[in-house]
Each structure stands twice: as structure tokens, then as C-alpha cells.
Amino acid sequence: MRSWRVRRMLARALFLAAAAASLAAASPPVQATAETSGPQGRAPRASSQAPAGESAGESLLAQVVVIGVPGLTWSDVKASPELTALVGKSNAGSITVKTAGPHTCPIDGWLTLGAGTRAWGSVPDEPCGDLPALVDGKIQNWQTYVDRQAEHHTGAPIGRLGQAGHPICGFGPGAAIALARTDGTVANWRPTFEAAALGNCSDAIVDGGAMPIREGRAEARRKVAELVTQATAAGAWVVLAGISQEVEWAHQQPLVALQLPPDGEPRWLTSDSTRRPGLIQLTDLTATILRGRDAANVDPAGEETAGPLDGTAITVTGDAHTDPAAVIEDRLDTNERFEQPRPMLVAVSLTILAAELLALGWFLISRSRRSRSTFGFTLLTQGGFFVAVFLSTATVWWRWPSPGLSLYFVVLAISALFAVLAKLLLGRYAYVGIALAAYLILLVDGVLGTPLQFGSMFTDGPVIGGRFYGFGNSTFATLAVATLVVAGWAAQRLIDRSRVQAALAVLAIGGAAIVVDGRPGWGTDFGGIIALTPAVLLMAWLTWRGGISLRALIGIGAAGVLAVSAVAYLDYLRPEDQRSHFGTFVARLLDGDVNDVLIRKLEMAVQFFAGPAGWAMLAGVMLAMLATVLPDRVPSASYRAFFGSRPMVRPALLALSTCGLVGMLLNDAGVALPAIMTGFALPLLVAHLVASPTPATVSPESHLVQEH
Template sequence: MTWEAGVRWRGGGSLVRGFAAALAVVCAVLALPPAAAAAEEDEVAGIIVVGVPGLAWTDIDEAVTPNLWGMAGSGASASMSVRTIGSWTCPEAGWLSLGAGERAGGAAPRDAQCAAQSQLQAPVEDGGGWSVDGWDALVEANESFNYGARLGSLADAVAAMAAAERTAAIEAEAAGEPVVEPDPGACVAGIGDGAALAAADTEGRISFWAPELASLGEAMAACDVVVVDPGVIVGDTADAAPDTSTDYDQLGEDDIGVGTDEPSADVDAGEIEPEPDAVRKRAAAVADAAVGEVEAALPDDWRLLVAGVSDASAPSALHPVLYSGAGVEPGELTSATTGRDGYVQLVDLTATALGAVGAEVPATVAGAPIQVLPDADHTSASAVARGIDETAASQAVISVSFVFYSVLSAIGVIAVAAAVWLLCGSDRYRGLARTVCLAVAAMPVAGVAAGIPHWWRAEHPQLAFWGIIAAGMAVLTVAASLPWTRHGARPVLVIAGAAALLIAVDQVSGATWPLHTPMGYTAQAGARFTGLGNYAFSVFAAAVILLVAFLPWKGRARVWGPVLIGVCAVVIVGAPNLGRDMGGTLTLVAAGILCCLKLWGRKLSLGALALAGGIAFAVFAIGGFLDYLRPQEDQTHLGRFVGSVLDGTAANILIRKADAAIGTIGRPLTWVSLAALIGAIVIWRKRAPIRSNEVAAAAVGLSAVAVLGAVVNDSGIAVTGFTTALGFGLLAVAVGPRTERAEPATPDPVAAAPTSKN
């Protein structure tokens, strides 16, 4: 009996032990803590959060906004995603998210200019305090968003701290122990209409509210957390300006004054050139003056947090966060929710305010306290320049993404047709079909590599991006077509190996490249700042499956080689310090096991499917539970999902992800996925069943990634599309055209008979 047959018939126990060992290794790695965070900061007497809707990095200027400019250098800073409900966030939703510590939406319609959600109403006074008018409508609106936002979590968490202090004081007095007086300022105050939404508790009531900054001292005396809305939206339209009676676009920059509605007497308004930035500059100057007033009143033991808490209109952008005050050194900011230096999220501000005054961050708050990374070389100029560059990068990615997906889908359909021709057509044009398959498979790989050069800094960013994509496709296609790489499965190993290696190196080195390409998530989307996004995962998983199936394994390496590659791949996808991809871990484990079983000649019975599903779920469950046991601020979204299962809120997450996955149907990558299904049917009917274990392993593994990945990830059909773009054509190249073996000619008995000689 051959060794392969021995593996097939007698190696069941060995395989089970191998899978068990692999499972142990994977779970041990998933249990490792994430990257070390900065040391926890000390508590302070209080914190003021100033929210400026629409504030962008480009608004911070040494001349126009001197207070913000100085704060950017003297404190710590970061770029912030304000993503809540939808692709841009209007002021009402931003203020509510700040109070909830979770993505929340407004009750008013979300239009492109944020007109409806910018008309905020002042709270009403009811004798015993203030309450938000229409609070029930806001709560009802957010119940339909499936994010589980609990409006008022900020105020409730501070109140819970006060209640705990009172309880501790009563218990200490009863026990005859020294009594620590509860903090009389354990509440949240609001100044301005928007701040009322953030300072309200879950019932819509506010401990202290005032309409103007003149009451700042009184607010600080009453509460340890003060939220300030300067009453200005930094936007580009006259509707967003504080003074809507003046058409600032028709005035010169020198003629903009607070409270004026006429140009200066010595200037002819009819001859003034329009100044498109006039509205923004005046609004930013008003916000800067408010920040200066707050800084002047800030005690030495308080902190100040200034942030652009929302967009002013569509499209969305990154917004600045500036942090200063007691104990805050110059440098960058980060948080556990982003895992990336220089980036935070809107929901992190809620946790930061709570952490600053010593309140516990409740489970309803999705953010984590922002942490300071001191930098001796940090200056105002460097902070603003970095923020502008980060914003430009994310916006440049958005500008090319839809075209990238559309082009990939279109040429992907062509590649599917080329693959069908290569396997089932005539000899004519097979060379061209093979080249098309290789080139299209190289496109998503080139998409990942495009993040290495800073293409968004070019004079024409879109041209630079497409130049990189074209060059990457050309290089990989040529590399897979050289005389020593073009035969058999070698072209597949070249392109799949490049894809897997590129993504693995990126993950180990900090997961930077896909962030600045359509293969990842832009920072302003707030979906994934680090780790492995669903698009890059699809390419990585498809590449790993092809490598496992077509590497020329010999002897026992045919078992342990694929297992070793699989373990390394799952660690890259799921480890807290690396991919952090919950759905990807589940998908790759199951797909990898099914691929290996076919490679080893086993039939995919119900038992085999149960084995793959069981091991995948075990890795997912054990890794998630170990992550959940970490402190909340150190958990990845895998551990937080386990927490949502335990507290009963997981259904909201699953419904939201299912809605997102269903919503991808009909988008560009749908068509290449549909073409792949049709192409597979045509090939199956014309080509006859698969006879090679290697080809069967690749086909099963790729199908599992495409189908299971689409089901468990919120990117839905996009996972199938990217898997198809890389894997379908490469699989066709590996199989190659079928050549019919010529049957030996049957000798003619008459012709073969000896002739008689006369």
C-alpha cells in the first residue's frame, strides 16, 4: 500500500491528533494580549469637551485659529472618525453619539447638507432642571438602527459613580470607618443646544444647562464633566454660518466681522472677488474664540478636549481631536478601538471623559479611553500637517474605490469567460485567455501593493493610483509567464505566493498598506483601522488555499505542510496583534480543513463537514472567550462580540451585519460572482468531473471561502467577488487545457500479412 493510501485509510487518528495540535496552537496565539497600550492616565478634577461640528484639519491655521493651533502643539492630537449611522454624520447624530458612547442617529432626516440635523432646539426648563424636547422620538429612532445605542450613557455612568460613592460612604459610616465624602460634582453639564443632547441622561434630563459660555464657571462648579457647543458649524455654505443674513461668499476676507451684515464702506461690493473659504474661516474663528475662552477659565487640574464631533455635510471626512491640560504631554493619541497611533473614534471621547473623572466605562459604551503617546518632536505644524495628510489619503481612496471595484468586476467577468475558453475551447486564443486570467488575478494583489507608495500625495492622485495598479498587474503577469514559471501550477504559485506574502508582511509590520487603498477600509469609515479587512482577507484566503493545493508536497510533508501553512494563516487572520478578523477566522479554518481533506483524498461526507464546522467553531469560541476575559479596554471586537452574546445584545449585531451583507447584492462585485457561478456550471458540463485531488482541493477550498465568507462577513457578496477575481482564473491556469491522449493505431491484418514471393 502506498504512503498516500495509508494516509487515506489508516491515518484517521493521526489526522485528528494533527488537527487537535493545530487547534491548540491557534487558540494559544489567539489568547495572546494585543499590543501593549500606553499607561493608564491619572484621574483629574474635571474635563471639558468642546465639540465643533465640521471642524477639519485644514481649518486649523496659525493666523485664523491661534488657540487651536497652539493647542495642537502644546497637547496631544489625533484624527478622528465620526462615522455613526450612514456614510456621513450630521450634528444631531454626532452629539447623541457623544452622549451614548455608541453609534447613534438623529430623529431628523439626514440630508446631504445636514440642514435638518443642524437645527437643534434648546432644552426646556421644567422647574427642577432641564430636559431635551422630543427625547422619546430620539430613543425610538435609535432602536431601529440595531447598534444598541443607549442614549444618555455618559450622564448615567457619571451618576452611577456618584451613587456608588454615596453607598460606600454609608457603609463606611455604619462600620465606623473613615468616611470619604462623595464628589458633589459627579454629573454632566451642558452649554449650548448641541451639548444638551450629549449631557442628557437616559431619561433626557440634564443636571445643568446654560445657553452661553458666560455660564462656564457655574457649570464647572456644578459638574466634573462639562460639554460645550460653541453654537457654530464649520461648513462651506452660508446656511452653516452663524450669521445667515450675510452672504460671506461675496465678501472679501478682510471684510468679515462678527455681527456685520454689510461690507466696509470703502469697498465696492460689486467688484469684490468671491472668497469660497470665507464662511469656513469665519466659523472656525468663532469656534477658536470659544476655545480660547474655555482655556482661559480652565483650572490647572482640569483637562480640555476639543473635537470636530460631526460632518457639516456630505461627504464625510476625518476630523481633529486636540487634548490638553493636567498631565497631558505633547504627542499623538490612540485608543484600543483603533489600535493605530494617531487615530481615534467619536465614541472614544465618551470613554475618555468617564476615565478622566474616575467613572467606570459601562458595557453600553463601545469606545475606549484615548491614550497619549508622548513625542518630544511634536509641534503644531507637524500635527496639522499629519492630520491633513491622513484626511487627504482617506478621501483619495474614496475617490478611486467605486471605479476600482467596477473595473475589477468587469474584467473579472472577462477573466471568467477566458477561463472557460482555456478549459473548454479550441486551441485558438488559449495563450491570450491564459494571460487574461493571470492579469486579472494580479489586480487585487496590485491593489494591496498600491498602499506602499504615497500615491495620494501626487499632483494627480487618481492617475498615480491607476498607474500603480497597471504596473503591478504587468509585473506579476510577466513574472508568471517566464520560461521557468509558465508551466504547470507555477504561475499560480507565483501570483498566489505574492498575494499571501504581501498581506502577511503587511499584517506583521502594522497593517498599513490596505488602509490607503480600496482593498481596505478608509480610516474615516471607522470599520477597521488595523488588522485584516474583509476584502484583503478574501484575497489572502484564496491565495492560501491555492498554495496548499498546488505546492509540490512530497511524503509526509503532504500532511504537515498544509497544516503548518493553515495554522500560520489562521494566526495572521485572527490574532489580536495581527488580523483581528472574527468572520475571517471562522471562514478560513473551515475552508482550510475541507481543502486539506480533499487534498488527502478523503470524501466530503457529512462527518467531514461536521468536523470542519466543529473545529472552526471551537477556534472561534475559544479565541473569543479568551479575548473576552481581558480587561474591556484591551478586548478586540471578537471578545466584545462574546460579551454581547452573554448580555443578550448579539442579535442586534447579527441583524445589522446581515442587513449589510444583503445590501451588497447588486453592487459591482455581484456580477463577477454571478459570472463565476455560470462559468463553473459550463466547465462542469463540458469538462467532466474533477479527477485530481489537487484541483478538487482548490475548488472546494475556494468555494468554501466564497460562500461561507459571504455569509459570516458583513461585506457579503464582495467576499465572493474578490475570491473569484483571484482564484477562478488561477485555478483554470493550474488545470490547463485538456489534451486527449491518442489511442495506438490498430494494425491492419491484411497489410501486416507477409506477402509471398514468386
């Protein structure tokens, strides 16, 4: 009777763990903006700009004029006294102009602005061409751009702004593209800017002209400043923004975003789509123009024309800024923050790899105690690297001299420091300390809104326009390994006392990671909980029962699907401007607009196999997974003995393989996700084996006793 009750209690616990993420989704997400100067999801309005007959604070907003300038950088602002003067009376920030294609030419930027979602306009591997002309009231070759969206499965509804049910005026060639209707025709358009014509427009888009690469750039900057001054004098709420990153393959850096006049003191631009002070994205401009309009997705005839917007309306946050020069230097420093991590990631990784190979060679030749210890230290340093990539952002290295070199040495130093501390404190079980550090740091970072992710080596910067908040694929891979290793260690400490307690420990440790990884506003990682939930449930079941049947395996899979579905649906129930990736996916699914999303993700997953590196990763990942399923076939006596030395080794390794396999099959990162997991887990495992010449057979109670 008692055995039946225990089994029922464990079954309930497994079900509750599967539902943990959905319970977390019931509360609202953390908002990045401490305060906004307008209603939630709407652009702030300047009280001085309230139309006649309205008092400040009412919901009707002032006229918005977006002045788009392809290629306008913060270096341009620094070089222009006129633009520098504008910074002092503007809400300021940078804008990411990532579109659907590999490069953002002016045509990509203007099409994306008109669609409100990332569009594809340029031809890959070709320089940016001229904008198409307006001939007889229609964009020339418009059907080419419509077909290009279908060809690349962007799902971008180009023509959205042109179909809006209120008069938006356009000035200049780029504005014609942004305001073209779905058939390519354009209305309310003038070839050049006329401030007097703004009186007949609800809102307006102005093409400020692409910034020349060399000659004429200073004159272009003066023209832009003059346009902003004219539009502001006409009583508009003006947003000056870079529209495209590439003009004849120009150098990439975050582009300019200014909004004036501010409502009160100048502060930092942000939006709910980025949740980062000082950063907006291109599609936020579309959402700002369509702010609070009932006709955002409906044409004048009342027919639906498009799905959800990718962006949200611009708001402001943070402390007031009073020094234009300080704002400009902050933005230029931010450029270093996002430009350096990727090249330094390669440099640090190659340095650690070289150290490992040299230490391995020494060990194989000498077999001395010192060479063994050195080799183990280099392996632990690689494990510490997966902690250092996040902690390095806390040092604010981009403000140091020689930011690239500073980042290089900071990451190496933190990696080595964790290896030293773990070795000194835990001996041959140092791997547990590194995994525990990664687990706790990422959980705390997730709850705080992921401040350590932004600008780290594992996160795309605003030029790439990847993930602005939450956990990306590399971060999830780190968290997954840390979670399963820590859960396996904790269960090993308890399993001799009670398999029930050990399984509950796995559920508690894994459940906390699932909640933080999946909760909207924290990790907000849709693909992550799809992979981690079944891995945690599998480990808990194997811990409890020691084996698993096909029926139980199907039940675990169903529980994982239930948890993910519950999170996504509860997020979908939020207001549209508060949804994360989960709710947006459900909205597209219900609208029948999900095919393009799935195809794009599949294309991203398979692109790794375009070269030998992807196939090499796949081979390595499959060998690692096979080693967990067929340990007797591994040509290492030390590994085979280790696999059977403790009850929790097999469940932990199988859970790691399950997480990696599911992530590879269902995540847009494809084979890269389990490859990153292997890059973290394998050095920790080998370091433990190297530190243990004979497999450990001690009891779990002495698991942390250092052996020499």
C-alpha cells in the first residue's frame, strides 16, 4: 500500500513539474521601461503639441513624422554641430535595422517600414542598388518585391502602411516605397519635403536621403538637421532614424534614433519589442505610426490585410540626459560593446583550445602528475569560459582602453579564476562547482531581465538584430548543461537515502530552470523549454524507477508538449503589445500565418550543413550521444567504469543527450545547440576522469571529499 502511494506521489510530482512553466506564465512579464510618457503601447506625446481643443494627457496623440536616413551613424552626429545640438533636446537611442535578408540595403529598410515586419528587398551578394522609381503612380517592378517575400518565406505584408485607414503622407523616393499599397500604387506623396503639406496628413514619412560614402556627407548631415528643424517647427512629433545599415557595403554600426520634442527632460528611447534602454528596432517605427489606430490591420473597406506587427510603439525610459557630448560618446561606446564580442569569441576559444592541445600533448608524453593536473586545469578553464562570457559584461569592458583586447583578457581571466576556485574548493569534483556557478548566475540573470546577456559573446548585437531580451540558443545550451549536471549531483547525494527524494530534487532544480528559461519577461525561450522539459522529466523518472517503458516515455513527451502549449497559450491571452515570442507564435498559428515562420526556422537549422563545419559538428554530437546510449562501445576503460560507478551517471548523461537531440530537431539553431552543449559538458566530464586515475567507488556521502 505504501509503495502505491509513493508511486502516485511521484507521478503527481512529474505532472506538476511539466506544468511549472505554465504556472509562471500566469503573471505579467517584467517591463523594461521604468516609466513611459504615454499610455502602454503608445508613443509619448508632447503636451505642447496637443491639437487644438484637446488637453495634454488625453489619448489622442500628436502627429508623427518619421524622417528616415539610410546609413546615418552616431559618428555623423559627432561630426555635425547641427545634429549634436539636436541631441541635447531629443530623446535619444540607437536603432537596429535588421531585415529579413542578409544585408539591409535602403530598399530592405523602406519595405520593412511599410510592412511592420522584416521584409526582403535586395539581392544577396550584390551591392545595394538604386531605389525603384515611381511611374504613373506605381512603384516600378513592385511585383518583384512581392514575389521576393514569398520566395524567402518572410511573411512580410508589404503595403501595410499604404492600406492604413488614415492619411499618411510621404515625401521622397523611400517614403513612396514605404507607403505603397499592396498593389504598388502610391497616394498622398510628394517628391520632396514640404512642411506646409503636413497640415493635411495624420502622420508622415520623409526620405532624408542616403548618406554618401565619401564626398558630400557633411552637406547631407546639414540637410538632415534642417529637415528635423522644419518638421518640428510645423508642430509634429518627429522621429529621426537610420533606415538601413548598408549603403554600398558601408561599415556596420548601430544607427541613430532621435525623437523630439521630448515630453519633459530628454531621456532614452526604448520599446517593448527590445526592452532595452537606448535601443529600438526598425519595425517599432511602423508601430509608432499606427499607434492605437483601430485601422492598423484593416484597409478602408474593412478587410483584414496583415497579421501582428513585429515592433511596438516607441516609449522613453531612464534618467534624463543633459550633455549631448556624453550621449554621443555613450552611443559610440555601445558600438564597441556590440562590435567586439564575436571576433573575441573566436580569439578566446582558439586560445583555450591551443592551451588544451599543448597540455594534452605534454600529458600523453610524460604521464606525470603535473601534466595531468595542467591538462585538467585547461579543461576546467573551458568550462569556466561558459560562465565568463556572461560575467564579463558586468566589468563594462567596452569603456576600457582597447575594448577588444580588454574583453579578450577579461574573459580569459574569469575563465581561469573559476577553474582555480573550483579546483581548490572541490578537487576532482570541480566540475560540479563550475556547473553550479553557471546555473545560479543564469537563474538570477533571468529573473533580473537578463542584463548579463545583452552584449555578451553569446548574444547577437543590435546590428545583427537577433534576440533583444531573454535567453538565446547559446545561453540556453549553457543553462541546460548546468541544470542537468547540478540536478544529477544533487540526486546522487540523496538516492541511497530515498529514490523519491532524489527524483524530487531533480524536479525542483530542473523545474526552476524551466520556469526561468520559459517565463515571458525572463528567459522567454520558446525553443528552450521544448528541449529542457522532457529531459528533466526523463531524468526524474529514471531516478525514481531506474528504467523506463515505452508508455512512460510517451507520457513524458506528452507532458512536455502540454507544458510548452500552456505557456504559449497563456502568453497569447495577454494584450498584443505585451506578448512575447510564445504568444506571437500562437497568434500566427491561429491566423494560419505560421508556415513561413516554420520554413524560415528550418532553413536556419539546415544552413549549418552548407560547409564542412556543420557536418563535423553533427559527427561530434552524434558520437557524444552514442556514448551515453552505448557506453560499453566507448574505447575508454575509465569512461566505462565511470558510467557504472554511480546510479545517477546514466540518467544525467541520457538527459543531456535527450535535451540536445530534441533541441537539434525542433530549434532553429539546429546542430549548433547540442554542439554548444557538448562544448560545455565534455570538458567537465573529461576533467573529472583525468582527475580520477581509477574510477571512484566511494559512497555518495563522500562525493565532495577531495582525493589526491
